[in-house]
Amino acid sequence: MTITIYGRPGSRARRPLWVARELGLDVENIEPAPGAIKQPDYLAINPNGKVPALVEDGFTLFESFAQSLYLAKKFGLGKLYPEDAQAEAQVWQWTFWGLNELEKHLTTCLFERVIKPEDQRDAAAADAAEAALAGPLAVLDATLSGRTWLLGEDFSVADINLAAIAALSTPTRVSLSANPNVARWLAAAVARPGYNG
Numbered sequence: 001m002t003i004t005i006y007g008r009p010g011s012r013a014r015r016p017l018w019v020a021r022e023l024g025l026d027v028e029n030i031e032p033a034p035g036a037i038k039q040p041d042y043l044a045i046n047p048n049g050k051v052p053a054l055v056e057d058g059f060t061l062f063e064s065f066a067q068s069l070y071l072a073k074k075f076g077l078g079k080l081y082p083e084d085a086q087a088e089a090q091v092w093q094w095t096f097w098g099l100n101e102l103e104k105h106l107t108t109c110l111f112e113r114v115i116k117p118e119d120q121r122d123a124a125a126a127d128a129a130e131a132a133l134a135g136p137l138a139v140l141d142a143t144l145s146g147r148t149w150l151l152g153e154d155f156s157v158a159d160i161n162l163a164a165i166a167a168l169s170t171p172t173r174v175s176l177s178a179n180p181n182v183a184r185w186l187a188a189a190v191a192r193p194g195y196n197g
Contacts, residue, residue, distance in 0.1 A: 003027045004054070006046075016052060046062040072160075094161065098161055103168075106129070106174065138178075163189035
């Protein structure tokens with residue numbers, strides 16, 4: 001079995017790489033050279049010309065959440081991935097919720113506060129995106145009240161997928177002070193050795 005994940009560890013590739021590290025999988029991580037993802041060889045793996053991409057013995061998969069869920073279910077069933085159908089549905093719920101409720105706003109903050117040159121940043125857009133996070137973060141905070149991880153006491157791929165997004169709150173300077181349960185959960189998640197490898 002050979003698994004290759006294309007993409008920088010600090011990019012969305014963090015999600016499947018984190019799963020792989022938690023499970024002790026032997027994964028080759030390739031960071032494509034600039035422009036390489038638009039070349040025919042790479043487009044045969046990911047026709048979108050983006051990272052990450054996963055290749056396992058000829059099987060190719062794009063979209064980081066699909067990759068993390070695939071690896072967790074195939075290699076971590078009963079560990080990172082629950083065997084119970086209802087718990088599995090909660091993994092999907094929190095994965096898609098993070099994509100729909102957190103990622104867009106945190107990505108806006110990232111571009112407007114960190115990535116763009118200072119003279120091109122839109123502080124108002126970043127502030128509006130941070131304000132839009134108040135509702136979703138309150139939902140997450142209430143969910144985490146009295147529990148260690150999203151599904152209870154067991155760390156799962158749901159925590160990986162959601163924490164990989166929520167971790168953007170640090171470089172974007174999005175305050176979690178009103179959400180102490182989220183802050184506690186996120187600190188515990190990113191302290192795991194699998195987060196950075």
